[in-house]
Amino acid sequence: MEKTILLVEDNPDDEELTLHAMAMHNLANQIVVARDGVEALDYLFGTGRFTGRNPNDLPTVVLLDINLPKLNGIEVLKRIRSEQLTQLLPVVLLTSSNEEEDRLKSYSLGANSYVRKPVDFEEFIKVAGQLGLYWILINQPAV
Amino acid sequence: MLLDKSVNHDEVLLRTLAGRNFYASIQTVVKQKSDGQLLLYGIIEDISERKHAEQVINELNETLMKRAQELESVNKELEAFSYSVSHDLRAPLRALDGFSRILLDEYQDRLDDKAKDRLSRIRKAAQTMSGLIDDLLQLSRITRVELTVKPVNLSQLATDIIVELQKEASEHQVSCIIQDNVTALGDAKLLRIVLVNLLGNAWKFTRNTDQAVIEFGVRSSETESTTIYYVRDNGAGFDMAYADKLFKAFQRLHSANEFPGTGIGLATVYRIILKHSGRIWAQSEIGQGACFYFTLGK
Structure with a gap:
């Protein structure tokens, strides 16, 4: 099965830049984008716009922004951890914020990693490459 | 009756x-x-006067309580404000930097040098502003955090910071003299920020100095009851005429071309020292280096 990355990102600039950075590491084809929290959950559970999608085909990792319309990243993470199907799914918070409050909340809700998006695009490309490499190739998932 | x-x-x-x-x-x-x-x-x-005084006190108390409530709500608003700054202000900068970089990359054979230079300037400005946002957030956070006071090994902290500075700029040769076993009672996280700024400045301002020396230690004095810590360098120094501007936010005594910086570092240091009920001052002469002294606690 093809490994996928679910990118949850509402800002079109950040989406484009993340895709570009991932493409620099040949990872762009594996990315599915959800543009808010509700869409992310719809994708994962095969509801709404994604009705008919098999929810058992889980992505390899979810890259989750915090500041999202409708349901924010923290709320999405909470839902992911509360459902049996997704409770062990790797979730990486990929966000602008470096607020301690956000980091604490994320980890206490069971985030696997918390990564700050750098402003310097060269750094961003590096971060994207390392994330992709680690979660797609190195990390061994629970199930 | x-x-x-x-x-x-x-x-x-x-x-x-x-x-x-x-x-x-x-x-x-x-x-x-x-x-x-x-x-x-x-x-x-x-007892009219006493009655009147009582009434005034009651009114004052009410005003105070109202002020406290107002302050609390202002504080909450500030917190929400800096949270939003932290989240929302960086994304546009990332777009400025990212798309400029992509243009430089994908259109490099179609852009002349002038265009490339201008794109580089956009990138540099975006990164400068990102640094400013980080520093401002740190400054505002310091006002809000509660101190966790514990014994801190400042010598160890200073050594770690110097190692990091050396990693970042290995071409800059500096002899560092750090006094052993200098300890203090204070908030480790905040004291780290103090030393990062003071040592970072010493590092920065000795960039053009041959045989640069940076020292950290305690000033031995028989008359002083409080411990006086110092960070000394033999770098560019500054004109003491502007010493009063040193610890104010956005005040810089050097041009950004000469020595880059946001002008928030020493303001942050000042707030941390103040939070520890200490004092900070500096002595310098242009071209003769600078020495920053600080105390912690009365």
């Missing part, structure tokens, strides 16, 4: 013959003489 009884400081509203109302405190003892005559001994005290 008052027979053989007393009245103790009862407060009543009385009226003078001239018709002025006033609050009075009455103290009276009633005695009955053997012939049956009633005698009243007593004091009537005009």
Whole structure:
């Protein structure tokens, strides 16, 4: 099965830049984008716009922004951890914020990693490459 | 009714013959003489002023409580504000930097040098602003955090910071003299920020100095009861005429071309030292290096 990355990102600039950075590491084809929290959950559970999608085909990792319309990243993470199907799914918070409050909340809700998006695009490309490499190739998932 | 009884400081509203109302405190003892005559001994005290003072105090208390509530809501608003800054202000900068970089990359054979230079300037400006946002957030966070006071090994902290500085700029040769076993009582996280800024500045301002030396230690003094810590360098220094601007936010004594910086570092240091009830001051001469002294606690 093809490994996928679910990118949850509402800002079109950040989406484009993340895709570009991932493409620099040949990872762009594996990315599915959800543009808010509700869409992310719809994708994962095969509801709404994604009705008919098999929810058992889980992505390899979810890259989750915090500041999202409708349901924010923290709320999405909470839902992911509360459902049996997704409770062990790797979730990486990929966000602008470096607020301690956000980091604490994320980890206490069971985030696997918390990564700050750098402003310097060269750094961003590096971060994207390392994330992709680690979660797609190195990390061994629970199930 | 008052027979053989007393009245103790009862407060009543009385009226003078001239018709002025006033609050009075009455103290009276009633005695009955053997012939049956009633005698009243007593004091009537005009307590209008005390009453008035009480009222003023009550009003002041109410105002204070209102102020405290206002302050709390302003604080909450500030917190929400910096949270939003932290989240929302960086994304546009990332777009500025990212798309400029993509243009430089994908259109490199179609852009002339001038265009490339201008794109590089956009990138640099975006990164400068990102640094500014980080520093400002740190400054505002310091005002909000509660101190966690513990013994801190400043020598160890200083050594770690120097190692990091050396990693970042290995081409800059500096001899660092760090006094052993310098400790302090304070908040480790915040004292780290103090040393990062002071040592970082010393590092920065000795960039053009041959045989640069940076020292950290405690000033030995027999007259002072408080420990005075210092960070000294033999770099660019500054004109003491501007010493009062040193610790104010956005005040820079050097041009950004000469020595880059946001002008928030020493303001942050100042706030941390103040939070520790300490003092900070500096001594310098242009071209002769600078020495920053600080104390922690009274």
